[in-house]
Amino acid sequence: MDNVTMIGIDLGKHSFHPHGQDRAGKAVFRKKVSRKQLLEFFATFHSCTVVMEACAGAHWMARKLSEFGHAVKLISPQFVRPFVKSNKNDFVDAEAICEAASRPSMRFVTPKTESQQTLSALHRVRQALVRDRVCTTNQMHGFLLEFGISLPVGHAVVRRLPAVLAEYRLPPRLVAILDRLHEHFKYLSEQIRDIEKELERQLADDSLGQRLMTIPGVGTITASLLASELGDGKQYRCSRDFAAAVGLVPRQYSTGGKSNLLGISKRGDKNIRHLLVQCARAFMLRLDKQSGRMADWVRSLLARRHSSVVACALASKLARIAWAIVSHNTVFEQRAAVTAA
Template sequence: MANIALFGLDIGKQTFHVVGHDAQGRPVFKRQFSRNSLLEFLARQPVTRIVMEACCGAHWLARKLAGYGHTVQLIAPQYVRAFVTGNKNDFIDAQAICEAASRPTMSYVAVKSPEQQAMSALHRLREARIGERPQAGNQIHALLLEFGVALPVGVRGIKQVPVWLQEESGLPALARRVLERHFDHWCALNRQITELDAEIAAQAKADDVASRLMTVPGIGPITASQLAADAGNAKGYGSARDFAASLGLVPRQHSTGGKAKLLGISKRGDKSLRRLLVQCAHVIMQNAARWTSAMAQWTVALMMRRHANIVACALANKLARVVWAILAKGGEYRPSPTP
């Protein structure tokens, strides 16, 4: 099969569908494999280009196939969807991957290292626990409200729960036992989040990329660690503008007939990274009046004439560009002096 120039690989849990194109873009190969037979087959093939969607298991498989000498690239699934013609099945998906990969302007996702994947999983665990904590708190509030106890809103009310776990509280014994289980679950989630924060902070200090990102104003260990894990070396982005656009920190555009029409921010890409950068922007906005750097003065001047939300998005865009420069070119953040 020396005439195959491109393999399009549709990934499944147990089955994998492969379509091969020759140098002229004609489909010349189509076959279904199991996981083990796929690795054995591609290990015997001459060095070629393999493209797949950036979905679950793609980064591990990309590293595995790159070890055989192949050039492996990942495409975001939303870019492949436009090339699916007719009905949808696994072979048509693999064919669409080949069609998308043949476009010279196609954007690709950088393959993550095992360390980056592990750190990304740690952040997903933290986000899951943070999402569970309000649910546990709401269950405690609702349970006590059924017995006529209206706790103060938020954590301040949860801290009063031990009072209602006592026998003289007037609650039935069974209700107290249920409340105790809810409260223990909330406390366990709180401890896990605290431990995860400490672990991420320690990992960020030990990691060279994350420690350099923490030199940027407003960026702490959580944001720096997730940027290092999810953005990698930023080589997949042609410029700082492309990186900021990939996070949805630029206006949506609906222009035609030579008339430019800009809308609100697009909110594309990783919403977790976008949220973290906006939070970092708010930190800078709160402290900009006390700082003397050029970025702080620019922020203060913008806050005087635009709404705070607009300033936060504009500043998050600026931070994203600074992050790209550090990831792609190395070095640390060097603040510009006051003009």
């Protein structure tokens, strides 16, 4: 198997299916191995290009195989799917991964470091806790509404739930259920605060995160997530590529020489896109106190476009600014608007 130049691996939880091929693309071997057997195989195999789909466990496996001297590449699963021939199985998937990686125009995913993966996991835990807290709040509102008690929307009212229960006469069992939900709400809020404090401590020691916080509207949560996902920014050719990867550029459906641009594509990490849109809305809420070219640009857009369209446009601009700060090792500089003579 000395003529093997590329190996595609279909990853699994317990079993893995490597597919090796030579420089001409001819299949040399394919086998089914366990995780331990896979690591033992690549530890003694000569250096070659190893390609995998960017899925769960792929980043750890990429770091591990790189230690053995192999050139590891990760491909988004959506780019592998068109190369699957006929019926689908694990060996066909591994062959399709090699076929996709052989394309000269293929785009690859940069493997994450351990710190990036840890920070990303912390963000996902916080996101799950926030989602659980919203569900708990909605459940309390729903139970009270069934008994004719309508509370204003928001967490502040939920924190005053004991006073609300004392004011109205409700069944004792329902009061016990609401008290249990209220305790769960306070527990979730405490856990979210602890995670946010941990993010602030990590961001205080991260120069990249501090530079990202100079962007108007960007706070601790968004800056730390951008720092973990962007890395050095070299995986993107330009700022628009990063905005497109986040899903903040228009979808295109053009034919016959006629350009047709639709809404935003909503590709990539929806959490980053959601946070950037929220940063844009926060900037727009304080627009009367903002100055500079960006503020004037937003005001001119609001004069002729809906606020939601402007928020998405501003979020795309914030994504481009973030990439420029990371790739050029600089900070955001607020520039005054140039007035015409």
